[in-house]
Amino acid sequence: MNEAPPIISPLPAPSHKDRRTGLILFGIFEILLGALCLLMVGFMFLGQMMLARTSGAPMHIQTLIPALITYVALAAAFVWLGVGSIQCRRWARALLLILSWYWLGVGLVTVPMMAWLMPRILASAPPGGQALPPGVMTMIVVFQIVFMSVLLVIIPGGLVLFYRSRHVKDTCDARDPVPRWTDACPLPLLGVACLVWSGAAFMLVMPLTGLAMLPFFGALVTGLPGTLLMLVMAAAFLWIGQSWYRQRVAGWWALLCGIIVFAISGAITFSRVDMIEVYKKLGYPQAQIDLIQQQNWLTSDFMMWSSLIWVLPMLGYLLWAKRFFRTASPGR
DSSP: OOOOOOOOOOOOOOSSOOOHHHHHHHHHHHHHHHHHHHHHHHHHHHHHHHHHHHHOOOOOOGGGHHHHHHHHHHHHHHHHHHHHHHTTOHHHHHHHHHHHHHHHHHHHHHHHHHHHHHHHHHHHSOGGGOOOOHHHHHHHHHHHHHHHHIIIIIHHHHHHHHHTOHHHHHHHHHHOOSOOGGGGSOHHHHHHHHHHHHHHHHHHHHHHHTOOEEEETTEEEEHHHHHHHHHHHHHHHHHHHHHHHTTOHHHHHHHHHHHHHHHHHHHHHHHHSOHHHHHHHTTOOHHHHHHHHHHOOSOHHHHHHHHHHTHHHHHHHHHHHGGGGGGSOTTO
């Protein structure tokens, strides 16, 4: 008697759409962004050479060091994360989502601010002492705003929409089933931890460049005291970042107090210190200081209000993020 063949149940269909192709394409795009960041380093050197040639002053690379470090770090990050995206790594998806949110947040602040500042900068520093025709000035401003909107809003917005997709997350989880260090912390807390750790790295590097200067309750702290203060802040940032990563509420309180103290310190300092003094202590060449004075937009009042305005969204984010600390176990 013939036995009936066993019934083989079909494999369950995946609950998500496979986004591996998208992860590869976005990864290639991010590697290209890394190359663009390196290209910006070359443009900065070119700009410094042109300024030195027109002013007759020697090149002064020291003032470019913070921006150079930033672009080189971004280039390395984009290439590293782009490769991770091509490999569908879950840590790459988490970090790219965090980086894209940073990028978008900067753009949402920068683009309106530049739309307000650009006409004033062009009007206050006309080339050759002659004012630009209104039509030319409008065209330059519109081009700059459109370009910055694409670079600082549309591109990071597209990255956010892609990497926050459930299908992208599930694709990375399926193709990279091993738990990664980014899985041990909620993304809103991991984002703050990465930002604070980046600040710690910046504080450690700046003294090596000779640009160790911090506003401190009405004074500009430079030299050895500035270096020591930066090292202390770097240690504090490292601890705060680790506390946020471990979901320890003490880190939340420390960051809250730090934000308030920095805002008050910055407001007091820039209400008393002229920005030209800041540029001189940073070692800016006189030709560049004269150009800044001619443009006359980065004033002490502007810096004072900037020190205060950013506090409100930061405090709002901290209050929203505090809910994630409540889910932490007592021993963490």
